[in-house]
Amino acid sequence: MGPPLKFAEAFIDDVAQVLKRLLQKQRRIDPQNPYAAALYVLDQQEETMVGRMVRVPKKAKAANTEKKAKNPVAHAEMNVICYARKKLYRALNKPVEKRKNFCLFVNTRPCPMCTAAIVNAQIFNVYFFFENGYRKDISEAIIRAKQADIAAKQKEEGNSGTRQQLRTFTFQELDSKWKDEIRRLSKEPRAKSQAK
Numbered sequence: 001m002g003p004p005l006k007f008a009e010a011f012i013d014d015v016a017q018v019l020k021r022l023l024q025k026q027r028r029i030d031p032q033n034p035y036a037a038a039l040y041v042l043d044q045q046e047e048t049m050v051g052r053m054v055r056v057p058k059k060a061k062a063a064n065t066e067k068k069a070k071n072p073v074a075h076a077e078m079n080v081i082c083y084a085r086k087k088l089y090r091a092l093n094k095p096v097e098k099r100k101n102f103c104l105f106v107n108t109r110p111c112p113m114c115t116a117a118i119v120n121a122q123i124f125n126v127y128f129f130f131e132n133g134y135r136k137d138i139s140e141a142i143i144r145a146k147q148a149d150i151a152a153k154q155k156e157e158g159n160s161g162t163r164q165q166l167r168t169f170t171f172q173e174l175d176s177k178w179k180d181e182i183r184r185l186s187k188e189p190r191a192k193s194q195a196k
């Protein structure tokens, strides 16, 4: 796992507001799937980056749409990758040092399916506001397996170039004042019959 990035508080405030709005809406549309994701791109090299980020493209934020789209893979992270696919694809074809650094924020740890998709899209920085039932060790095993796969493929193709150069992935829980609020919004609202 790579080192965690340091973010300016104002930047995290902005991220939290984006996720909050998505979650508030989601609670009305599909309370059983309270998940939201937002993709940002760092405008500088990651190690020196402290919060000067721009959100791109405009639509790179999404909630879970499993119910609305009648699609069991329409998780928030998958949707965000689909919305941003052109930008991500262009970034993948640039040399590693020229690539924009994509940073994904989610309310809670991505599931195994989304973890694999995130690694495949080479989004190296993933931050979530709180841990849920998805285990860290499973997430890390998926990342290692995907990386080993990419390395094996490169070897077979005799490609030691920079296009697919491997970097470390960071999946990290944010230490944030927003944690409790985001967690509260991520809980299923109580059913009406129980609320009496």
Ligand SMILES: [Zn+2]
Residues within 6 Å of the ligand: 075, 076, 077, 110, 111, 112, 113, 114, 115
């Ligand atoms: Zn998922």
